Amino acid sequence: MVIGAIIGIVVGVIVLVLVIWLFTTYNGLVGLRNQTKNAWSQIDVQLKRRHDLIPNLVETVKGYAAHERQTLEAVIQARNTAVGAVGKGVGEQAKAEGGLSGALSKLFAVAEQYPNLKANENFLALQEELTSTENKISFSRQFYNDSVLQYNNKTQMAPSNIVAGMFGFKSGEFFQVETPAEKEVPKVSFK
Amino acid sequence: MLVGALALVLLLLGYFLGEAFLGSGLFGLIIALVIWAVMNLIAYFQGGALILSLSRARKIGPNDHPRLWNVVEEMKIASGLEKMPEVYIIDDPAINAFATGRSPKHAAVTVTSGLLQKMNRDELQGVVAHELSHIQNRDVLLMTLCSVLLGTIVILAWYGSRVMLFSGGSGGRRSSSGGGGNGAAVIMIIALLLAILAPIFAQLIYFAISRKREYLADASGALYTRYPEGLASALEKIADSTVGVKSANQAFAPMYIANPFRKEGRSASDLTSTHPPIRERVRILRSMAGGASFVDYNKAFQQVRNNKQNIIPSSALAGAAGLVTTRQPETGSQVAESQQKVERAREVSATLDRLNKYTALACQCGTAFRIPPDYKGKVVRCPRCGRDNQIPNK
Numbered sequence: 001m002v003i004g005a006i007i008g009i010v011v012g013v014i015v016l017v018l019v020i021w022l023f024t025t026y027n028g029l030v031g032l033r034n035q036t037k038n039a040w041s042q043i044d045v046q047l048k049r050r051h052d053l054i055p056n057l058v059e060t061v062k063g064y065a066a067h068e069r070q071t072l073e074a075v076i077q078a079r080n081t082a083v084g085a086v087g088k089g090v091g092e093q094a095k096a097e098g099g100l101s102g103a104l105s106k107l108f109a110v111a112e113q114y115p116n117l118k119a120n121e122n123f124l125a126l127q128e129e130l131t132s133t134e135n136k137i138s139f140s141r142q143f144y145n146d147s148v149l150q151y152n153n154k155t156q157m158a159p160s161n162i163v164a165g166m167f168g169f170k171s172g173e174f175f176q177v178e179t180p181a182e183k184e185v186p187k188v189s190f191k
Numbered sequence: 192m193l194v195g196a197l198a199l200v201l202l203l204l205g206y207f208l209g210e211a212f213l214g215s216g217l218f219g220l221i222i223a224l225v226i227w228a229v230m231n232l233i234a235y236f237q238g239g240a241l242i243l244s245l246s247r248a249r250k251i252g253p254n255d256h257p258r259l260w261n262v263v264e265e266m267k268i269a270s271g272l273e274k275m276p277e278v279y280i281i282d283d284p285a286i287n288a289f290a291t292g293r294s295p296k297h298a299a300v301t302v303t304s305g306l307l308q309k310m311n312r313d314e315l316q317g318v319v320a321h322e323l324s325h326i327q328n329r330d331v332l333l334m335t336l337c338s339v340l341l342g343t344i345v346i347l348a349w350y351g352s353r354v355m356l357f358s359g360g361s362g363g364r365r366s367s368s369g370g371g372g373n374g375a376a377v378i379m380i381i382a383l384l385l386a387i388l389a390p391i392f393a394q395l396i397y398f399a400i401s402r403k404r405e406y407l408a409d410a411s412g413a414l415y416t417r418y419p420e421g422l423a424s425a426l427e428k429i430a431d432s433t434v435g436v437k438s439a440n441q442a443f444a445p446m447y448i449a450n451p452f453r454k455e456g457r458s459a460s461d462l463t464s465t466h467p468p469i470r471e472r473v474r475i476l477r478s479m480a481g482g483a484s485f486v487d488y489n490k491a492f493q494q495v496r497n498n499k500q501n502i503i504p505s506s507a508l509a510g511a512a513g514l515v516t517t518r519q520p521e522t523g524s525q526v527a528e529s530q531q532k533v534e535r536a537r538e539v540s541a542t543l544d545r546l547n548k549y550t551a552l553a554c555q556c557g558t559a560f561r562i563p564p565d566y567k568g569k570v571v572r573c574p575r576c577g578r579d580n581q582i583p584n585k
Contacts, residue, residue: 035271042268125257132261139269142417147271 025163032151036172039144043175046136047082047097053133054079054104057126061107064117071103071110078103097137104130141175148172193400194333197340197393201227204344204389208351211382227343231336248279248301249546256280256542259307259315263300266319269415270327276300280307282543286432289447290322290331298326307539309428311531317412317422321448324411330404337397344393352386355379401465406502409472410488417483417518423476430469471495554580 058072078100085096108127111117118124152171155164163169201223209219253260263278272295279301286305292298300322302315310318325331413419429449450466478491485503492502544551549561556576570579 039271046268128257128261132257132265135261135265136268139265139415143269143271 022163025160026167029151029154029160029164029167029169032147032154033169033172036144036147036151039140039147042140043137043144044086046133046140047086047093050100050130050133050137051079051083053126053129054100057107057123057130060120060123060126061111061117064120064123065110065114068107068110071107075100075103075107101134145174148174193396193403194337194340197337197344197396197400200389200393200396201340201344201347204347204351204385207378207382207385208347210378212351212354223343223347226346227340230339230343248281249543251278251280251542251546255545256307256538258312258538259302262312262315262319263323266316266323266415269320270323270411272298272323272327274298276323276326280304280542280546285451286310286429287447287449287451288318288322289451290325292326293332293335294329295326298331300326304539304543305432307542308532308536309432310425313416313418313421314425314428316416317418317425318448320415321408321412321422324408324415325404327411328404328407330408334401334404337400341390341393341397345390348386348390351382355383355386398465402467403502405466405472406475406488406492407504409476410485410503413476413479413483413488414485419476419479419483419488423473426469426473426476430473550582552580552582554578 054075058076061068061072078096082093082096082100085093087093111123111127154160155169155171202220205220205223206216207219209222210216212219251260259280260278264275267275274296276290276292277299279299281301281303283303284305285303286309288300288302288306290298290300300319302318306318307315409422412422416422426449447466449469450464475488475491475495478494479487480491489501489503493499544561548564550564550567551559551561552571553559554573554576555578556573558573558575560573562571562582566582569582571582572579
């Protein structure tokens, strides 16, 4: 009678511990998966911000360096391509954004030759915003990859991989920089 | 573990003081815990606001100082903080920064105007990353709890020893409640010893906890920025400066990026400092050999300290060294640096003037000046051409 009760309690405790572990692991996996999704959307937010800033920049530069037409048009074109590539898959988007980064860095290099432009407060503010947006894009990517690594570790390592398998948690995909141009952050020097 | 030791000191002190004066160790223990709990509640809800008002910090928005705001936002993204912390500036020539707030959702980063002037973008990023990691790791809460624990111990010990001295060491009520004069005397001595030693021990433990969290924040700073050199060179600039923070408060010292009282450097391996020696922190960051992960930092730490101690919690030490690589610096050449300094100084003073509601005024002779708010509606003579200028009354 007493032994039966003890066995019952022991089994009960084991089952309880298992259930608690199951719940916490499951919740942990969901949390990490949401974190990667959220990190991914952050990248999009920053890319959109960059697209929004560029028309302003082009207008400001036009006022001081109107005959740098070619460079300005290249930036506008690259921006339109990048806007058009939104939602067309990671590969194409990364390529278009890489082209935009390249065109922008050329524009900033050209701006170096116009002291009046460089002294313009509006231009300086836009330059700061674009540099920072560029940084934010790469930091969101960095955080996305960090999150994917964490999530993948959890879905693949024992014992949490059992829970991941049971509920169909699939490994996430890393954000790889595909074109060499994209790897190059435009060098903006504040002379 | 160290926090446990600190709590143990408090419990022991409470127990023996209670045993000596109130005739019941348990009762003393309960009193100690109640005092601690009340002080914690105050610190929990008031701490952030309190320190910010104590150090006369000014809250800024995205347009007050865009570079600082952007850097904080960049590091918020890199660290994965869920909410953008509030950003404050203190008008103080000292080079320092600190984090406050009880949780990642209620947090603030504060930097001095001196720091904004001296640091380039990479260095500022390193400093802000260090502070955000204090927020992300909940160090602010941990160190608040610890400093409250320490405070409670000091208060209890102080009152305890006062009472003992004034009651002539007779053992208070304990001796009249009977139960062997010998035992009472022993407890009296233990209580007295504890009252003297507990605050000292507690302080040492407190400092040890603080130093450990500093190393962790440095490691996270390197990880978030992927650029350990930025934080290293920022720390070097801080070490070279000789000004202490005017409005620093002892209790909040662990929250600063470097000891705000400038005591360090005198004795390098100081046990009584909230921060590890800066030179050592710089050496560790520079020994990370192209990697930016916790593993790389841990390795560099062991190499510099020449021991096998893990400074990073082992749960965070998965993976191999060198997997996470560093990036290139953002800021331009050294030539640009001196020019930038002037620009940064101008930028900071403009920000502070705006925050202090100064009015910008341009005299006809071309001189521009900024007028404090209490001059509104008055006439000011231009120092250059002598013309009288009317200040608008709004």
